Amino acid sequence: xxxxxxxxxxxxxxxxxxxxxxxxxxxxxxxxxEDMKNKSPLLLEYNPIHKKIPVLVHSGxxxxxSLVILEYIDETxxxxxxxxxxxxxxxxxxxxxxxxxxxxxxxxxxACCSRGEERQKAKEEAIExxxxxxxxxxxxxxxxxxSIGLVDIVGNLVxxxxxxxxxxVGIEFVPKDKYPNFFKWINEYNNCSxxxxxxxxxxxxxxxLKARFEVLDSSx
Amino acid sequence: xxxxxxxxxxxxxxxxxxxxxxxxxxxxxxxxxEDMKNKSPLLLEYNPIHKKIPVLVHSGxxxxxSLVILEYIDETxxxxxxxxxxxxxxxxxxxxxxxxxxxxxxxxxxACCSRGEERQKAKEEAIExxxxxxxxxxxxxxxxxxSIGLVDIVGNLVxxxxxxxxxxVGIEFVPKDKYPNFFKWINEYNNCSxxxxxxxxxxxxxxxLKARFEVLDSSx
Numbered sequence: 001x002x003x004x005x006x007x008x009x010x011x012x013x014x015x016x017x018x019x020x021x022x023x024x025x026x027x028x029x030x031x032x033x034e035d036m037k038n039k040s041p042l043l044l045e046y047n048p049i050h051k052k053i054p055v056l057v058h059s060g061x062x063x064x065x066s067l068v069i070l071e072y073i074d075e076t077x078x079x080x081x082x083x084x085x086x087x088x089x090x091x092x093x094x095x096x097x098x099x100x101x102x103x104x105x106x107x108x109x110x111a112c113c114s115r116g117e118e119r120q121k122a123k124e125e126a127i128e129x130x131x132x133x134x135x136x137x138x139x140x141x142x143x144x145x146x147s148i149g150l151v152d153i154v155g156n157l158v159x160x161x162x163x164x165x166x167x168x169v170g171i172e173f174v175p176k177d178k179y180p181n182f183f184k185w186i187n188e189y190n191n192c193s194x195x196x197x198x199x200x201x202x203x204x205x206x207x208x209l210k211a212r213f214e215v216l217d218s219s220x
Numbered sequence: 221x222x223x224x225x226x227x228x229x230x231x232x233x234x235x236x237x238x239x240x241x242x243x244x245x246x247x248x249x250x251x252x253x254e255d256m257k258n259k260s261p262l263l264l265e266y267n268p269i270h271k272k273i274p275v276l277v278h279s280g281x282x283x284x285x286s287l288v289i290l291e292y293i294d295e296t297x298x299x300x301x302x303x304x305x306x307x308x309x310x311x312x313x314x315x316x317x318x319x320x321x322x323x324x325x326x327x328x329x330x331a332c333c334s335r336g337e338e339r340q341k342a343k344e345e346a347i348e349x350x351x352x353x354x355x356x357x358x359x360x361x362x363x364x365x366x367s368i369g370l371v372d373i374v375g376n377l378v379x380x381x382x383x384x385x386x387x388x389v390g391i392e393f394v395p396k397d398k399y400p401n402f403f404k405w406i407n408e409y410n411n412c413s414x415x416x417x418x419x420x421x422x423x424x425x426x427x428x429l430k431a432r433f434e435v436l437d438s439s440x
Contacts, residue, residue, distance in 0.1 A: 048352075049319060049323065049349075049352055050323070058308070061308055063308070063311045063312075063315070064315060065314075065315055065318060067318075068311050068314045068315050068318065069311070071310070071311065071314060072307055072308070072310070072311040075307040075310065076307045087292055087295040087296045088278070088281055088283070088292070090291070090292070090295065091283045091288050091289070091291065091292040092283075094285075094288045094291060095283070095284060095285055095288050098285060098287075098288065099269060102322070103269065103270070129269075132268075132269055
């Protein structure tokens, strides 16, 4: 069997989405927990540009960037498809995944890490952007259809992390009244047994994130 | 024949890369020039989130984001492959394309649009990042091997636009002595007849970009 290693952080949605994809495909791997305050020489060697997790190492060959890794996993292993088969649907899924990471994530994270007017502005921007997803999920169980696919896997960020971050910092990122379809998807998703098995334990994650925000606060 | 429309801007590298890919595949299309100061209702309808070009509309179905469109084109039409066949090489190409757009482009553009210390810092960052590409292209004619592929198409940004922007603002983004391999690729690329046919005319592009920088200067 090919040697498979995943350099990640247990509390990171970007790292967890790779684990979810590998488990969906039934691929065995060794998880190597990185300390991002003291990065390992191997992580720096494997991802010299971004110096970030996740990095998947397949028989010694590293792949960085979670969306790139997800494409690689889907193309390399049989099993349930992560990306839709139809090219147009694939394009739509890629667009949404990119949207979550590049358009939604920055203001969402800023809303969590900033204060006052800056927080208010970032919060409004992040919430407004989710209107697009509310419309996209309307009438569907998962973004992938009847089973989870790329956007659902990448959407762990909103479905789980946003809820917990919101609890900590006092922001309701997905108001039920404003986004009923998206709210329904979040419930469906977080109650799906396969998803649940691949999410970090809530109390542990809250403690981890709270400690991180305390560090941010004290360094301001 | 399916109706194919490309909403773009003649002077944009992001728009030109889609034209290059369509021509490589021999796909006929209608090019619709957008005025980004007065966007058309169709562009806003087709790309409501980003309101940006390029947007490819295939039989009425829109696809936005240039990297997503390139994947769609390669998956939909026969002809010369844009993406490598091997999944690991595909992952590397996707990583590099993402790197050019998301990591290199922001400081490069900032170096062009800012002044003083801010420009100096952005310039150093952008130039430093290109060291990675100099290493990647070593010993190869094109990033795609003997013929142009994804990274070459996306690389129009550095190969052509960076040179012209550099002339206008007085920045040498690719110093020959520092990056001999990458410099060699730029020459090879810009002299390739297929590439040349798909680049805007130099004088016209210089005039367009100069006018844009004058607007930026006057609005400061």
